[in-house]
Amino acid sequence: MSFRSLQGGQASKVIAYSYDAAGRLIGSQHGDHAHRYSVDAAGNRxxxxxxxxxxxxxxxxxxxxxxxxxxxxxxxxxxxxxxxxxxxxxxxxxxxxxxxxxxxxxxxxxxxxxxxxxxxxxxxxxxxxxxxxxxxxxxxxxxxxxxxxxxxxxxxxxxxxxxxxxxxxxxxxxxxxxxxxxxxxxxxxxxxxxxxxxxxxxxxxxxxxxxxxxxxxxxxxxxxxxxxxxxxxxxxxxxxxxxxxxxxxxxxxxxxxxxxxxxxxxxxxxxxxxxxxxxxxxxxxxxxxGLGGGPYSQSSLISRSAEQAESATKSCSVSSNHLIGFGQGAASVIGGNVNFLRTLSRNVGLLGREEMRRVTIEGNTIDEAARLYASNDFVREEANSRVKDYCGEGFMAGRAFMGTLTRLGPTALYGDVSEAVEDLIKKKSSCGKRRSCLPSS
Structure with missing residues (x-):
């Protein structure tokens, strides 16, 4: 490992490490300073x-x-x-x-x-x-x-x-x-x-x-x-x-x-x-x-993402639409993070008054959506139908893969939920009391 100047010149400091047969750190060389560690079989220094x-x-x-x-x-x-x-x-x-x-x-x-x-x-x-x-x-x-x-x-x-x-x-x-x-x-x-x-x-x-x-x-x-x-x-x-x-x-x-x-x-x-x-x-x-096979490594994240993708699509038919949906799902993680950054900015007080009011409305919208999903058959069936469509197109598989691979999946959730919920509530509001909007018995 070496540290180079911002001008791209020669390394100003080179650090070298040495390990024993079990992969334990036993020494390092920081420029002119050497460090040696003696460890027992249990790893005690x-x-x-x-x-x-x-x-x-x-x-x-x-x-x-x-x-x-x-x-x-x-x-x-x-x-x-x-x-x-x-x-x-x-x-x-x-x-x-x-x-x-x-x-x-x-x-x-x-x-x-x-x-x-x-x-x-x-x-x-x-x-x-x-x-x-x-x-x-x-x-x-x-x-x-x-x-x-x-x-x-x-x-x-x-x-x-x-x-x-x-x-x-x-x-x-x-x-x-x-x-x-x-x-x-x-x-x-x-x-x-x-x-x-x-x-x-x-x-x-x-x-x-x-x-x-x-x-x-x-x-x-x-x-x-x-x-x-x-x-x-x-x-x-x-x-x-x-x-x-x-x-x-x-x-x-x-x-x-x-x-x-x-x-x-x-x-x-x-x-x-x-x-x-x-x-x-x-x-x-x-x-x-980083790279490797441990619980915090990229290879482990990829492995877990593949398992999530398989779980999300095992009940769906695979077709060309599935592959298209996979790409759409992966891309949705990036788009969803735009809303995450806005939420983050709000939490640390960087947004203006109007934007704060807007985000507050969206927060109330999510609460309202949860209530509607539990009490309204129309909203519940519409939401369930969308999930099935996503699954059939491979959307969830792509989202699971990209979200886990980049560790951005959870942060994109707010964006997806907010957009879908607002659309559902608008549809609910325009429906009003018209019988034609309600699910047939």
Missing amino acids: LEQQDTQQALTDNRLSQLNGTRYRYDGAGNLIERQEPNGERLTLSYDGANRLVHLTHASELGATREATYRYDGLGRRISKTVRHTNGTTATTHYGWDGDRIVREETDDQRTTVVYEPGGFVPMLRIDDTQQGRVLSAYITDALGTPMQLVTPNGQSRWLAEPDDWAAVKNQRAMRNVTQPIRFQGQWQDEESGLYYNRHRYYDPQQGRYISQDPIGLNGGTNLYSYVTNPTGMVDPLGLSGGPY
Whole structure:
């Protein structure tokens, strides 16, 4: 892997990686800086020495001078740095981190308390400093992704790739106004830079092999907490919140065991064997990203899309119309995403008053359509007939294929539903009480 200048000159930095026979990362060369990793059969990173005592239940007790202690459930409860810095952690009955205390080598302390919703998603944290100041951060979610971070001074909204965990856009709202930034990521989706529309860099950093940030530069009051896909850094501890668990970049693994137990594999603390080509956005089960055969790979998406296409068309006759419909269905995903972008803009407040009113009407239209489908035979039969027509033409097969392949299928749904629903309601309105419009008994 190499990084080249914007002028297309020679590579300014070349990074080379080395792996063992099991595909595990054991070394890297970043320019003049070489890194070597020693791992045991279970994938635990070890001290750089000839011999190493076997780890009990894969609980790492020491790495590069840092010592670790665990509770009876296998949760990390203490981290002691060589310089005297100490981190102590507490968990609830569900093995979720709820409190920690960080004591620096100079005696300053920080305490943090974490709260979760009924789905186990972290919704807030409160950090108290030695000087008595307290700061609370709230989090907003879209499924399993953090899309909003809010403090007393700032609200940050993050837009991801549709259906994925790679950040694309960031909107910061403060008392001084709104700032729009774009993420520049590496091939794995890890942020490396934040830039404004005019090309100004707001944040720049270089992650190491296990996502620890180095050489970080940023404008005043600008922080960027996203690390590997699905990870959110906590400045007070250096740990990365990873949905179901917390990740420690110093160890390159999680601080608690896999919540799915033995189904998680032989090493319940493992992140991934190869952090240069694999991701674990949920803190549960990692896999290859990009080309390959893992759960987040393009080949896997294509395989699943083929299954969806087969399911959508198995009850339909295949003809030339089927092939034409397949192309129409694939194209509909692109068209549907126009409406998705408009909805997205509305959610972050970028639309004008008239457009906001228009989208609100469409939202009410969808609610009305749901009611009509449940209560009106005419609307229900018309909608069912359209679905059958699409199936016979291969429309749904094409939509399933393109939507899954590009990960844009869910975002296009709003556009399709909105258009079809408005048409149905218009037909219902023009029908009125005329008996000729109602289905014959």
